[in-house]
Amino acid sequence: MAEIIYGAAMPVRNLVRHMPAGGLQAHPDLVDHPLITPDVQLMLLAAVEETGDAALxxxxxAIPDHPQPISAVIALVDAGLLGIDMVSAFDASCRVWRRSSPRL
Structure with a gap:
């Protein structure tokens, strides 16, 4: 869950709806990619940062309305924002984490 500035918890997808249009594009962690809008990127990054890593x-x-959710995650991996476990099997349990944080 993300917290809005008033302290009440709300799901990330609701938080995104309350942000001003175009306000996310200036954030340095967001990439310009046709598969991943700033809203989608925010939802994915927030889901990973909630616990430090997440299953694919x-x-x-986390992005149920996206037509290609796995491709969206891989686009963030390709952009260098996320890391993915390349040793384990590539399935729903494959671990994904933020590249900026050290992986133990």
Whole structure:
């Protein structure tokens, strides 16, 4: 859950709806990519940062209306914002984390 400035918890997708249009595009952590709008990027990054890492299947569930959720996650991996476990099997349990934070 993300917290709005008044302290009440709300789901990330609701938080995104309350942000001003175009306000996310200036953020340095967002990338310009046709598969991942700033709203989608924010939802995915917030889902990962909630616990430090996330399962690929959970990230796909975080953007249920996206036509290609796995491709959206991989686009953030390609952009260098997320890391993905390349040793384990590539399935819903595959771990994804923020690249800026050290991986133990």
């Amino acid at each position: 299947g959970d990230l796909a569930s």
